[in-house]
Amino acid sequence: MTDIMLKDADPVLVDRIKRVADARGWPLPRALLYLLEQGLHVYEGDGSVRFDTKEADVLAAAIAALEGVPDDEGFALIGRAPPPGAD
Known part of the structure; x- marks a missing residue:
């Protein structure tokens, strides 16, 4: 395998790679x-x-959980747009 060497790399980039x-x-x-x-x-x-499959499964479960939030007058309405003509 070829050796890879970074010369004059930005210290922030090197720190990110190390993290x-x-x-x-x-x-x-x-x-x-x-x-x-x-x-x-x-x-x-x-x-x-x-x-990847694991990430997709976790995201799907999170979306399903959010879709299961009960429809009430408070929490469930956060971030939802009002229906057309509701003004």
Whole structure:
């Protein structure tokens, strides 16, 4: 495998890469390789974000839970637009 070296990298960028590595428990080279691969996929693709199966399932469960909030005069109306002509 080719060695990857960052020269004159912005310290903020290096810190962000280190935080990803620490959060995932990866050595820094593995984190850098993963981030480069994922960045290339996004750049070469259509730019849309895709969730893996676990993330999609969690998001679907969260949406289902929000849809299950009872329709009342208070909490359930937060963020909802009034029906047309309700003015």
